[in-house]
Amino acid sequence: MNIPGFIIVAHQHGRTTYACEACPGRTTLNPVEHLQSRTHLINASLVQPIPETFNQDTQMYPGTGSEPGDTALAFETIDISSGNPENSDNDVVIVPTRTTELSIFNPNQFQEVEFEDEGDWDDSIFEAVNLVQGTALERDVSLLNDGVNRNTLTHWYPYQNREALIGTLMQGYMRCSISRSMYSQMRLILSITGLELPHWNTIRNTSESIRMLLNFHVLENESIWNHKCFSLSIPQILEQEISNPYVHPHLDFYPEDPNGQNIFKLSQSKKWREELGPNERVQMVVSNDKHFYIFEPTQLKSGKVVVPVYFYKMNNEIYAKCTKPFISPTSHDAKVLKIEFEGALEFTSDRLQAIKVSEFKNIYSEIIWGNFGKLAEACKSLIWEIGNEIPLTLPNKWRFMSRGRVIRHMPINLYCDDTSGNISKQFNKHVSFYFTLSGLPPNVANQEFNCHFVTTSNQASVLELADKITDDMKLVSYSAIITPVYY
Structure with a gap:
């Protein structure tokens, strides 16, 4: 929507940012609120100064005698030292009094909009002092627009500068968040030290932009x-x-077996190490640049073939609890092998052997089984768990899903x-x-x-x-x- 006295400078994510022609360097998302702000009234009075002499009865309040109307403005002067004794005119600034109803512009020119945040005097004083001292006001726009030169923001990226980061940390999050009025008060106090924090709306827009940058959505x-x-x-x-x-x-991506000593963290818990189901427990380890999975035949450096059932860590080394498979020709076809193993054993079972993963040599597809050739082809990519009538397929389904990637538990x-x-x-x-x-x-x-x-x-x-x-x-x-x- 085009508003007299304002220029549209940005339109992003359903929000329109306006720049006030009377307030250089000032942008806002709320033109109606800006028109009522003390900073704008100061600028408007400086752009269109009040005549030094006029007939109060006939010019300011015609036909009403000496009583002011509802839309009257009252002004007072305050002295602000500019540090330049030769330029005395700069030491007097006209500001409206706090108790007066302010109306310079015709409110009928604008569409009435409800806004969540209302202006307060802390913000007005802060911005008025900055204006008099020639300090640029903070722009109430997103700090992560594509037009921002990231080369100049490297040190504080994704924040525009140090002040934006400090303001975001002060605002807090979740139950530690502070209110707008509290932030405005702290912002005003810190301005005494020369630290000029961004406006509340700027901080909120910054947080929203960072969520979008991280593709993080509610x-x-x-x-x-x-x-x-x-x-x-x-x-x-x-x-x-x-x-x-x-x-x-x-x-820690692997459960740990502390052997009953120095137990202090959850990766040492029995539940993670022993009680998770076959689909929820640790599925793979990396050794010698190869990925080894549970429920897949694995050949050791000694030539022995085992089937890993559990992976865990002990004494800062990764171990596997392995069972011995039973490999034999099938009854209906002597050229086909049948691999059987005990997969439902508990972690503490005596029929499981603890073997260092560093002893693993070949994955299932690399194992050669005598005259049968490759074991994976001889068994038709099937492995049978004893007591289960439905065979498991080789390889482990997680090997298909990972596509060569490392799986982290x-x-x-x-x-x-x-x-x-x-x-x-x-x-x-x-x-x-x-x-x-x-x-x-x-x-x-x-x-x-x-x-x-x-x-x-x-x-x-x-x-x-x-x-x-x-x-x-x-x-x-x-x-x-x-x-x-x-x-």
């Missing part, structure tokens, strides 16, 4: 009880965390908590879901930025919120996610 779905539920994507969070250079070095600790802060159970209905990475040690996992928010609601029940979470968990468990790793 998801909306409707529960079976017609409650709207909002959540973040667990796969997206995991994708970000495995690429995080401050997190990746601390992650990342269990999470999901928990639900009441975040309302009310002791009374009558009002204790605001629940949230969070999770931490099981592979992180306690001193890292307990840091606030490693506790990841998933979803919250003050209306939906716990099971309603969990509905979307279970969909995400199934996606990760059965189809995985593909992400580049930068560390």
